[in-house]
Amino acid sequence: MILVTGSTGNIGTELVAELSESGQRVRALVRDPARAALPAGVEAVTGDLNKPESLVDALDGVDGIFLMPGYADMAETLALAKKAGVQRIALLSSGSAALEDLDNAVSRYMTLSERAVRESGMAWTFLRPRSFMSNALRWLPQLAAGDRVRVQFPGVAVAAIDPADIATVAAVALTEGGLDGRILDLTGPRALRPAEQVAVLAEVLGRPLVAEELTDAETRAELEATMPQPYVDAFVSFFIDGKLDESQVYPTVREVTGRDPHTFERWARTHAAAFAH
Numbered sequence: 208m209i210l211v212t213g214s215t216g217n218i219g220t221e222l223v224a225e226l227s228e229s230g231q232r233v234r235a236l237v238r239d240p241a242r243a244a245l246p247a248g249v250e251a252v253t254g255d256l257n258k259p260e261s262l263v264d265a266l267d268g269v270d271g272i273f274l275m276p277g278y279a280d281m282a283e284t285l286a287l288a289k290k291a292g293v294q295r296i297a298l299l300s301s302g303s304a305a306l307e308d309l310d311n312a313v314s315r316y317m318t319l320s321e322r323a324v325r326e327s328g329m330a331w332t333f334l335r336p337r338s339f340m341s342n343a344l345r346w347l348p349q350l351a352a353g354d355r356v357r358v359q360f361p362g363v364a365v366a367a368i369d370p371a372d373i374a375t376v377a378a379v380a381l382t383e384g385g386l387d388g389r390i391l392d393l394t395g396p397r398a399l400r401p402a403e404q405v406a407v408l409a410e411v412l413g414r415p416l417v418a419e420e421l422t423d424a425e426t427r428a429e430l431e432a433t434m435p436q437p438y439v440d441a442f443v444s445f446f447i448d449g450k451l452d453e454s455q456v457y458p459t460v461r462e463v464t465g466r467d468p469h470t471f472e473r474w475a476r477t478h479a480a481a482f483a484h
């Protein structure tokens with residue numbers, strides 16, 4: 208039995224579907240069963256990653272967990288998992304874990320999550336994806352309003368990855384073994400700047416989209432309107448101060464899955480309906 212946390216999210220939705228279609232027993236951790244649309248036959252169990260004691264039922268009989276990073280009392284959650292007989296953890300992390308920068312809010316929670324899993328005594332695989340292609344969904348309100356898209360960090364090229372590819376790698380790690388103790392840098396097939404992603408979306412959606420490139424000050428102001436200051440500072444440090452380079456392409460998805468990672472165009476075609484309004 209595999210327990211998928213974040214089962215309603217970008218990766219979790221794909222992972223639950225993939226495991227279920229391959230005949231694997233899969234359980235989905237959800238916070239609100241009424242909001243979770245799961246494939247037939249997938250068992251939903253309610254629990255909150257910030258409340259380890261709420262996870263006891265979800266952990267019963269589980270062999271492997273796809274685990275989201277950064278929640279409270281990770282050590283306690285992992286101790287409960289080990290006690291329940293869990294053998295293996297595939298931890299969602301990110302490239303910023305490699306920085307081990309405990310003064311950076313994002314690098315900090317990734318680093319501390321990896322450390323907690325390392326110390327748990329269970330087998331582990333760390334998934335370090337670069338930015339997700341699904342981050343383009345944050346442009347939805349702008350696309351609903353018109354053809355201009357204000358893009359943050361316009362000069363930063365990122366080898367973004369389809370969450371479905373992260374899910375496929377997680378499924379291999381949790382069901383086939385062979386990836387225990389591995390740290391997997393996961394990217395898409397090429398690095399694109401935000402305006403290049405917008406150009407691909409324009410082509411796929413058949414719309415005359417124009418990327419409006421924000422200055423550093425405008426980017427910072429937009430971030431401050433949407434997230435707490437420590438996270439603003441973290442992303443400014445990564446992408447304006449240049450502490451994190453997500454432009455390098457890695458062969459890992461192909462090595463693990465036997466196929467190339469999805470392009471941004473493919474992601475956009477698969478999710479085109481989400482952009483229709």
Ligand SMILES: NC(=O)c1ccc[n+]([C@@H]2O[C@H](COP(=O)([O-])OP(=O)(O)OC[C@H]3O[C@@H](n4cnc5c(N)ncnc54)[C@H](OP(=O)(O)O)[C@@H]3O)[C@@H](O)[C@H]2O)c1
Nearest residue numbers: 213214215216217218238255256257276300301337338339
């Ligand atoms: N976006 C990126 O570029 C990127 C890159 C590297 C790593 N990451 C990491 O990936 C993770 C997911 O990011 P995302 O933006 O794609 O979000 P997402 O997975 O689409 O959504 C978050 C998921 O976590 C669940 N969740 C939230 N709080 C929870 C809690 N207290 N207990 C149990 N489940 C909870 C949500 O469930 P509900 O349905 O209940 O809300 C949802 O399924 C984040 O940890 C992020 O740091 C993201």
